[in-house]
Amino acid sequence: xxxxxxxxxxxxxxxALSVSASADWGMNMTRGVTEVSHSIFNLHMTIFWxxxxxxxxxxxxxxxxxxxxxxxxxxxxxxxxxxxxxEVLWTVIPLLILIGMAxxxxxxxxxxxxxxDSDIDVLITGYQWRWQYSYLGEDVTFMSNLTTSRDEIxxxxxxxxxxxxxxxxxxxxxxxxxxxxxxxxxxxIHAWWVPALAVKKDAIxxxxxxxxxxxxxxxxxxxxxxxxxxxDHGFMPIVVVAKTEEDYAAWLAxxxxxAALEAELRAKEWTLDELMERGQRVYNTACAACHQPNxxxxxxxxxxxxxxxxxxxxxxxxIEVVVKGSPGTAMAAFGNQLSEVDIAAVITYERNAxxxxxxxxxxxxxxxxxxxxx
Amino acid sequence: xSAVIDHHxxxxxxxxxxxxxxxxxxxxxxxxxxxxLWFSFxxxxxxxxxxxxxxxxxxxxxxQLVEPEFFNQMTTMHGLIMVFGAVMPAFVGLANWxxxxxxxxPDMALPRMNNFxxxxxxxxxxLLISTLFxxxxxxxxxxxxxxxxxxxxxxxxxxxxxxxxxxxGISSIMGxxxxxxxxxxxxxxxxxxxxxxxxxxxxxxxxxxLIAVMPxxxxxxxxMLMDIxxxxxxxxxxxxxxxxxxxxxxxxxxxxxxxxxxLPAFGAxxxxxxxxxxxxxxxxTSMVYATxxxxxxxxxxxxxxxxTVGIPLTGELFxxxxxxxxxxxxxxxxxxxxxxxxxGSLSFEAPMLFSxxxxxxxxxxxxxxxxLAIAPADFQYxxxxxxxxxxxxxxxxxxxxxxxxxxxxxxxxWTGHMYDEVLAKTxxxxxxxxxxxxxxPMHFVGLAGMPRRIPDYHMMFANFNMIxxxxxxxxxxxxxxFLFIVIxxxxxGKKAAAKPWDGADGLEWTxxxxxxxxxxxxxxxxx
Numbered sequence: 038x039x040x041x042x043x044x045x046x047x048x049x050x051x052x053a054l055s056v057s058a059s060a061d062w063g064m065n066m067t068r069g070v071t072e073v074s075h076s077i078f079n080l081h082m083t084i085f086w087x088x089x090x091x092x093x094x095x096x097x098x099x100x101x102x103x104x105x106x107x108x109x110x111x112x113x114x115x116x117x118x119x120x121x122x123x124e125v126l127w128t129v130i131p132l133l134i135l136i137g138m139a140x141x142x143x144x145x146x147x148x149x150x151x152x153x154d155s156d157i158d159v160l161i162t163g164y165q166w167r168w169q170y171s172y173l174g175e176d177v178t179f180m181s182n183l184t185t186s187r188d189e190i191x192x193x194x195x196x197x198x199x200x201x202x203x204x205x206x207x208x209x210x211x212x213x214x215x216x217x218x219x220x221x222x223x224x225x226i227h228a229w230w231v232p233a234l235a236v237k238k239d240a241i242x243x244x245x246x247x248x249x250x251x252x253x254x255x256x257x258x259x260x261x262x263x264x265x266x267x268x269d270h271g272f273m274p275i276v277v278v279a280k281t282e283e284d285y286a287a288w289l290a291x292x293x294x295x296a297a298l299e300a301e302l303r304a305k306e307w308t309l310d311e312l313m314e315r316g317q318r319v320y321n322t323a324c325a326a327c328h329q330p331n332x333x334x335x336x337x338x339x340x341x342x343x344x345x346x347x348x349x350x351x352x353x354x355x356i357e358v359v360v361k362g363s364p365g366t367a368m369a370a371f372g373n374q375l376s377e378v379d380i381a382a383v384i385t386y387e388r389n390a391x392x393x394x395x396x397x398x399x400x401x402x403x404x405x406x407x408x409x410x411x
Numbered sequence: 412x413s414a415v416i417d418h419h420x421x422x423x424x425x426x427x428x429x430x431x432x433x434x435x436x437x438x439x440x441x442x443x444x445x446x447x448l449w450f451s452f453x454x455x456x457x458x459x460x461x462x463x464x465x466x467x468x469x470x471x472x473x474x475q476l477v478e479p480e481f482f483n484q485m486t487t488m489h490g491l492i493m494v495f496g497a498v499m500p501a502f503v504g505l506a507n508w509x510x511x512x513x514x515x516x517p518d519m520a521l522p523r524m525n526n527f528x529x530x531x532x533x534x535x536x537x538l539l540i541s542t543l544f545x546x547x548x549x550x551x552x553x554x555x556x557x558x559x560x561x562x563x564x565x566x567x568x569x570x571x572x573x574x575x576x577x578x579x580g581i582s583s584i585m586g587x588x589x590x591x592x593x594x595x596x597x598x599x600x601x602x603x604x605x606x607x608x609x610x611x612x613x614x615x616x617x618x619x620x621l622i623a624v625m626p627x628x629x630x631x632x633x634x635m636l637m638d639i640x641x642x643x644x645x646x647x648x649x650x651x652x653x654x655x656x657x658x659x660x661x662x663x664x665x666x667x668x669x670x671x672x673x674l675p676a677f678g679a680x681x682x683x684x685x686x687x688x689x690x691x692x693x694x695x696t697s698m699v700y701a702t703x704x705x706x707x708x709x710x711x712x713x714x715x716x717x718x719t720v721g722i723p724l725t726g727e728l729f730x731x732x733x734x735x736x737x738x739x740x741x742x743x744x745x746x747x748x749x750x751x752x753x754x755g756s757l758s759f760e761a762p763m764l765f766s767x768x769x770x771x772x773x774x775x776x777x778x779x780x781x782x783l784a785i786a787p788a789d790f791q792y793x794x795x796x797x798x799x800x801x802x803x804x805x806x807x808x809x810x811x812x813x814x815x816x817x818x819x820x821x822x823x824x825w826t827g828h829m830y831d832e833v834l835a836k837t838x839x840x841x842x843x844x845x846x847x848x849x850x851x852p853m854h855f856v857g858l859a860g861m862p863r864r865i866p867d868y869h870m871m872f873a874n875f876n877m878i879x880x881x882x883x884x885x886x887x888x889x890x891x892x893f894l895f896i897v898i899x900x901x902x903x904g905k906k907a908a909a910k911p912w913d914g915a916d917g918l919e920w921t922x923x924x925x926x927x928x929x930x931x932x933x934x935x936x937x938x
Binding site: 064065066067073076077080081084085088091092095096098099102103106107108109112113114115116117118119120123124127128131132135138139142143145146147149150165189190191192196199200201202224225226228230232235236237238239241242243244246247260261262263264265266267268269270271272335336337338366367 | 472473474475479480483546547548551552553557559560563564566567647648649653654655688689690691692693694695696697719720721724727728731732735736738739742743745746749750751752753754755756757758759767770771774775778781782785786787788790791793794795855856858859860862863864865866867868869870875
């Protein structure tokens with residue numbers, strides 16, 4: 038037994054810790070910003086308090102027995118060992134509590150499953166280890182990558198405010214609209230989870246799952262992949278930015294403009310230096326996690342790109358493996374993940390970096406030609 | 412004629428053989444039980460070391476000690492070793508030692524198979540652990556090894572992992588067959604089914620669960636093997652397969668598996684609480700039926716592990732209701748234990764301390780289990796640290812404390828000596844505090860949004876993770892004390908009486924301590 042003074046001290050320091058830790062989301066589930074997340078939060082709190090009450094009763098009887106019926110205090114044991122009516126009672130009462138709990142849970146679940154009549158449809162595709170968002174019918178598609186630097190992860194510089202929960206391109210959604218998510222994956226199973234929206238759904242290769250949300254207030258909501266998906270499972274966050282309808286429309290127009298610009302870039306004459314510069318950037322976000330920043334990979338899972346035969350001698354083979362992936366291995370197909378410009382840049386970079394120095398220039402048009410030849 | 416037979420008996424003392432071959436060739440249930448228990452403790456320490464690596468990396472945000480690739484191998488191997496190498500063999504060890512003595516049988520029904528099923532285990536785990544040193548590393552896809560991460564995207568060593576699971580599975584199936592055959596055939600005259608100690612009952616039911624689900628596990632890893640090496644597409648959507656089917660098959664094995672790890676502990680605690688309450692177990696019959704009900708329900712709740720994979724609404728509802736139902740028989744058990752203590756004459760030796768902690772903390776794990784059963788709420792809990800907290804609350808104070816309680820309860824019978832009570836109580840309190848410090852804060856970080864199986868996390872989770880790590884180190888180091896206590900008890904100590912606990916009941920206490928190499932060569936009469 039702790040003496041009271043120590044118990045107080047321990048309690049105080051624990052609560053002090055919990056206060057500082059709860060600065061952001063606290064130690065409880067978030068209430069979230071949608072009607073569904075509120076219902077889920079209420080279910081969570083209801084079942085929690087039911088458990089607390091049952092716990093107090095059961096543990097109360099137990100501690101009372103442990104304090105009052107000690108052999109050391111000369112307690113004489115009773116010899117009863119069954120009692121039918123009490124046994125029936127403690128079977129029936131829990132059953133009734135459970136039924137009481139199942140009713141609101143069922144209602145909420147039916148609501149969660151009602152994905153009909155959406156205003157906006159977004160296709161979400163999980164890749165190792167980034168998310169792709171496609172606004173159906175709008176011709177807007179982009180990848181969303183972690184932006185936290187390796188220096189922060191390896192403790193070489195101070196960590197930023199949104200360490201591991203920040204991306205280059207967030208998913209932007211309007212408030213007050215029913216948004217349907219179509220969720221799938223291109224390689225292994227991932228799970229798309231944003232606590233504030235109370236949406237968590239597995240992204241499964243070959244299958245499309247549905248979920249929906251209607252966000253009440255503008256803001257930035259952060260989440261993470263929730264299904265172990267390999268090496269960088271902990272490094273593929275989700276950021277949702279909810280905007281007013283006007284702001285959303287403006288953002289969408291801007292995105293479409295950028296897509297047009299990208300098409301122009303494709304036709305442009307590229308020099309080796311330009312491709313190298315862009316290629317290094319693409320390599321570090323899309324390839325370095327497996328093949329490593331120095332190109333040496335982590336054999337045998339992730340092969341080296343430094344001085345290897347294909348990288349030095351085989352341009353068509355190199356393009357094919359980047360665009361289509363390598364079936365049966367961890368090498369993903371980047372044809373739909375990266376633009377033609379980015380693929381051309383990264384292949385050029387790989388063929389000229391780390392002492393490979395082939396001098397080869399692969400242009401966006403080469404990539405387009407390869408894709409069209411398929 | 413009888414003189415000749417007597418003479419024969421005199422020449423062969425039928426004690427243990429000498430040297431190493433005693434252990435290699437033994438068919439004695441006590442020797443095999445001992446080997447199972449030592450093996451499981453070795454695996455417990457090894458799996459524990461891996462947990463220490465995990466907790467050391469998670470001590471602070473940022474990557475300090477290990478790369479994510481190795482971190483994933485540690486979480487995977489920690490789970491596999493603890494489930495298949497530590498908890499399951501420990502209970503088989505207890506069953507080997509105690510079931511024949513509890514039912515008045517001379518040995519297990521199939522002693523040679525008993526030897527074989529033990530010796531398969533070192534082979535299986537030698538193979539599994541060797542994968543850590545192979546090119547590409549060991550299994551890194553979580554102990555649940557979801558396809559296609561564990562097939563197309565797995566390191567080459569996955570084939571060895573599959574083979575190790577096959578061997579461990581064969582060992583479990585043979586162990587289960589042996590236990591069923593022993594219980595159904597070798598009970599002493601008068602020992603009817605409803606007179607069996609609850610430990611025997613819970614093990615009988617566990618053994619049926621094992622026989623039912625281990626072949627399913629073998630099936631699923633064989634399908635993986637086919638996908639990896641023989642061009643099939645069971646779990647590959649591009650070839651017409653279904654990655655979700657993997658999860659259905661896995662959890663059809665996996666959910667009964669979690670009861671395999673807890674039911675024998677229920678049985679042991681149902682012997683220990685009455686012994687130290689000096690009062691018969693309350694509701695023996697309802698305990699038996701509750702165990703059977705839990706075992707039955709365990710076959711129809713598997714998809715509650717998969718609430719977020721996108722099963723249809725009706726499926727979701729069915730699995731939610733069925734899962735919530737498990738709370739009823741489990742509640743009955745807890746109420747029975749508490750009522751057994753009520754108006755007893757309680758004392759708190761180490762086995763009782765661990766058993767009381769078992770009831771309290773397992774109930775807390777049950778509460779979080781009930782919360783997880785609520786499918787809509789599970790969308791927020793699923794695959795977070797809340798789940799990690801939940802299953803460690805049912806496995807550590809559940810299975811592991813159940814094993815510790817059993818070990819202290821029966822150590823006098825095994826060794827003939829009393830263990831050091833002061834050290835054992837220290838072991839209990841350090842384990843109790845360490846375990847709660849390690850796992851309680853995980854509820855908070857899970858609810859606050861920390862996914863499981865990540866090597867690095869945002870700063871808002873930092874404080875609780877640090878507390879968890881401190882608690883885990885404390886719990887880990889304390890287990891060395893347990894090793895010391897057991898060795899000390901084997902080497903000497905106060906002589907134990909045939910029945911060292913005044914409230915204990917059962918045939919095992921009618922034989923001397925330590926139990927002779929052969930017990931009940933003539934069956935006892937049970938009235």
